[in-house]
Amino acid sequence: MRKILLVSILILICKVSSFASHIVGGEFELVYLSGNNYRLNLIIYFDEINGAPGAKYSPLPLAWIYRKSDNAVMMQDIQLSLFSEEPVAYTVPSCANDAIVKTTKLVFSKVITLTPESYNHPDGYYIVWQRCCRNYNIVNVVSENPDAGGVGSGLTFYLEIPPLVKDGKRFINNTPQLFPPLSDYACVNRGYYADFKGVDADGDSLVYSLVTPLNTPSAVPHPQPPSTAPYPQVIWEATYSLNNIVHGNPNLTITDDGLLRVTPTEEGIFVFAVKCEEYRDGEKIGEVRRDFQMVVVDCPPGGSEPDVNIELEDGSTYNEGDVLHFLADDDKCVKFTVEDEKGGRVNLKLDPIGYDEENFEIQILSTSPSGDRLTAQVCFTDCPPDKDLPFEVSFIGLDDTCPQPLQDTVKLTVKITPPDNDLPVLKHKEDDGSYSVASQRLVTVNEKAGGVKIVQLLGQDANSDLMDFMLEPVGFELADYGMSVIDKANSAGVREVWLQWNYDCQQVSFDGKTSFEIKVYLEDEDDCQYEEPVLVTLFLNVNLPDNSLPNVYSEKLGSSNQYVKVTAQLDETVTFDVRGTDEDGDLAFIEAVPANFSFSDYNITYNRVQGQGKPSATQLNSTFSWTLACKKFKLVEQDSFRVYFMMEDFDKCEITNRDTLTVDFLLSPPPNSDPLLTVQSANKFPIVNDTIHIIIDENISLRLTGRDFEGDSITLYLVDDQPERLGYDFESKTGMGTVAADFVWSPECHVLEGQPEVFVPLTFAVQDNHCTQPRSKQYSLVVHIEDIDDKSEQFIPPNIFTPNGDDLNTYFGMYRVNNQTGVEENILPIDNCAGQFEKVVVYNRWGREVYSSTDRYFKWYGDDVSSGVYFYYIEYTNRGYRGSFTVRF
Structure with a gap:
């Protein structure tokens, strides 16, 4: 009966999958390499049962990057090449059934360049690849897209990435990667689970959620370029939804950390999608969508869940929720039995919740001949993961049910008292030679040539443990201010270091900082290596020699030596003196520094002056001159210019001791009138x-x-x-x-x-x-x-001519004799833009052409015609004139 049922299942699967899409899922990855180089991976899971072999690699995927803010700017397209190909293994390899699920993982990849100058928009970017179409046998979504002409709905692979610049600094990010595939089929009315967790190389937080899969807006098999966001979603079939993806009991869910669970209640192929959002410092920086399909079949009856039992050494029963407490000298071992009452082979594995397995040791003590019962012992180390805190371990019994083992889980809560350890003592030597254990030490020195201060730090441990010192300067580097650490002693129970400080300002610059805080940590190397450092905070101060502040001013600009406003029109020249004094008579200099422009852009030359600043006739003095050449300025963009005139003295310690005269130039344009x-x-x-x-x-x-x-x-x-x-x-x-x-x-x-x-x-x-x-x-x-007047209203053609030899009216033409001048004038309408003379044609009464001419000055003498009535047609480009005349010999 079991064999017959299995054959029925295989026939059903072949029927369900006969039209399956060759792509069953996948996602993008973007991996940072170095500089501006990244590797873009497109992972595609290929259905080897129903996919056409030629569809694996042709055409090669072409991915596109768009700017997210407006979904309009295409940043670049990326032609990917096949990088690797490998089969996807079942969770339990012995359960493999290539007639149901056989999947290949294909990785298409390319190294690309992304520059911060191009990818700096704060809203980020997204990478997309599209493919049409999904198969017709998907149960939970509409496989025919009416908007695409009745063909299968498509797939959109989508990855959001952050800008490469944040807060003015380069922002490096790897997207989540190494997601496990969906490798097994699921069974009706049987619990199904899958690890969908990815890995983030930057340590960013990943949050998972189920979302509606993305569609494509058209039925084009390989859209190039792909459409821009927002993308349409697939349409759920009736009774299915995001909250009811497979009609499960319970339905398909995913935890925040990526564990899929479902107990499906019907057979079929079901599409679902998982969104993995990436967070850094509480801010979302990207997301990737994984599109997958799940195959559910009616499996043969499985065995029963194995039973896991705990045997305590004192013979008592352990109940979940109890805390099992081991003292430091106890044997820290627990025995387990795992048994399958229906004869399935069993195994035991442990899942330390949040800790490494190195804290535990599991040993199989015995196994029954049929493998349906085993006895195991788990021993814990003397050192719990966290000192004085209980921890949890899940012990999971599994059988050999396919495609996924049935499980029974017992959660054990354990508290272990670690070996005793005395904390070390950190002492610092006082100026009188005694040692103090105070948590703070204040050291003050007066600067001098060759000055060196030694702060002696002594660590002692009653357990004779080795110890380590760590000095943490707060907001500075030790070497920058003449400080170094010298190891003096390092043996069991004793550790001594000296903090040596060179406070000679001729050798070390104390410009801008004369007070220092250093946290000193002492940590012993106890058996459990717990981090319990002892802390002493050092406060170091150096007193520098007195030095008066120099004084910079301008007599021409007024009494203020802090701020002056100068108004001027362009094409003028502004000139004033800049003077400086120093009460200590130090060597000093005066320089001019533009705040919001460059001297070279405006042909300004100001030479730094240097000399003795003591108040006298030889005090520092210079002249600033600026010709405001109008053509150099665009006042619409900037009409205010600031210059700092700074005087700095050369004191012993070269500490910044500067006086500044700030001058604002407010410029206006020269007058101008209309031309x-x-x-x-x-x-x-x-x-x-x-x-x-x-x-x-x-x-x-x-x-x-x-x-x-x-x-x-x-x-x-x-x-x-x-x-x-x-x-x-x-x-x-x-x-x-x-x-x-x-x-x-x-x-x-x-x-x-x-x-x-x-x-x-x-x-x-x-x-x-x-x-x-x-x-x-x-x-x-x-x-x-x-236009020229054609005088057509004055046009009266002749109606008779007599070529009889009397020299009167001897031809047919458009002429009239001017009575005043006696000159013969052409009477045809004058040529103008509207119309020009083209030709004249003469016909006899039977319609035969007897004469024609294209000369507006034509003359016809009636050769070879007889007396009678004739007809003419005079053609202009815009009109024609018709009439008749008589020829009489």
Whole structure:
């Protein structure tokens, strides 16, 4: 019966998995290497049962990095290559069933460069890779995505990373990694567990939670580039949800530290996702999502859970919650029996909660022939993990049920009294030669040449343990201030060290610090190596020689020697004296330091002066001069400049002893008025009311003149300059104070754009190049352009001609004799932009063409035709004229 049931299960699994996706889960990792180099890993778990072999490596994944703040800026794309490939082992290798679950771990990887200059946005970044589609046999989510045309919903692999700069400093981070896979299948109505915990190389806190898996917005198999966040979620099937992922009893859960648990109640393939959030100093810095699917089958009946029993040496019964107390001289051993009443092979393992197994020793004493019963002894060391505190150990009995052993757990609470140990004594030698055990010691010295102070520290231990000293300077380094530690004695029960302090300020700089705190710890090496240091705090002070503060000031700027405000206009020169005295007559110097700008950017040269600062006629004196060249400044960006004039003396200890005169320069721009622009006609067409009237093909000629009353450089130009379209001739001109330019234009027909007239606006402008407040002036001119009048209303064609040899009306043409001049004139409508003469055609009464010409000055003499009525058609580009005339011989 057992064999038949197993075959039925395998048939069901093959049916369930026949359309399974070849990707069953995975996640990203970003590992810091060195400098700006990182390794990006994409871990994919591949279904060897249902996945097509060619889908393993083709196409190779292409990951993308986006900026998180706006989901718009793509930072870079990363082509990954196959790095490693290995099979995923079952929890119990003997339970392996490749017909149910057979998974390969694929790692795709590449070393990439991420620079702090590029990756510094405080909201961070995310890495994404997408793949469509999930299989159709998933039970708990909708496998057909209506928005994607009815195909399987997709997978989005997602990793958030922090910026590489935080609080102005380089921020190094490794994302969580080394996550275990989901290696086993689960059984209906049987408890299932899996360790999903990852490892963080930086020691960051990791918090786990179940989340809805991410989908893809389209059915593209390999989206390139992948879409940006926010990402759609998969759609849960009816009765399933994030709180009811597999219809479990209890349902699927994960602890904060990554332990998955579930007792599924039905078969199928179930998709779930785990979010692992990364915290440092209480602040979330990133997250990674793991997408996985769980296979649940109806397994053969399993055995019963094994029983774990504790046997105490005195024969009493141990109840969970009791504290088992061992004294220092006790044998610290406990016996266990593990038994499976249904005959399954059993084993015993221990789980020290929060401690290493090195504190315990487990020994199997006996095992039954069938392996269903064993006896074991666990002995504890003399030293508990924490002195005087109880600790817990879980003893877990396991059988050989597949795919995961059934378990029984007994939690034992133990308290061990460690061996006695006397704390060492830390003594320090007083100035009178006696030794003190006070917790604090104050040492004060007066600076002198060759000065050395020895602080003697003595450690004694009643148990004759070896001891270690540790000196912890608070906020400084010993060597920086002439301090060093000398070992004098180191033997069982005795340890002596000297703190040697060189306080000669000619050899050691005490600039900015004359008081020091040092914590001295003494620790004995007792049997259990507990950290119980004895502490003495040393306070060291050095008194430096007196030194008066120098005095820096300016007589021209007023009596204040602390702060002065100077107001000035650009293009001026600011000059004042800077003086300094020192009551001690020390050698001193005066220098100028710009606070918010650079002297070199503004052509400022100030030479540091040095000499004796004693008040006298030879006191330090210098001159500061600044020519405020207007072109050097952008007052819109900065109109206030600060300079510190500092005087420092050279005292014996070279301690910073500085006096500072702060000068703020508040700058304003020089005055500026509007430039002047005049426009005049240079030919016969006058400007009337800012308008010029011309006929097409006539010329416009203008003379433009710009003037600036401050003599600044000025530029004369045409606003919305478009010479290629309109065809005018004009070039911008630049000059100092005054500039002139000519505008010449002969408009052509395309300017009219098919209209009989147009009004073309032209805007001329003059702009001064004032350094801070440029001004401009504009002049708008309208050019009224009309087409040529074709005089078509005066066109009356002739209606007869007589080529009979009398020299009167001898041809057909469009002419009239001017009565005043007697000159023959063409009467055809005049060519203009709207229409031009193209041809004339003459037809007889049967419609046969007898004459044609493209010459507007045509003359037809009626050759080879007879008398009668003829018809003509005169064609222009925009219209035609029809009529008839009579030929009479």
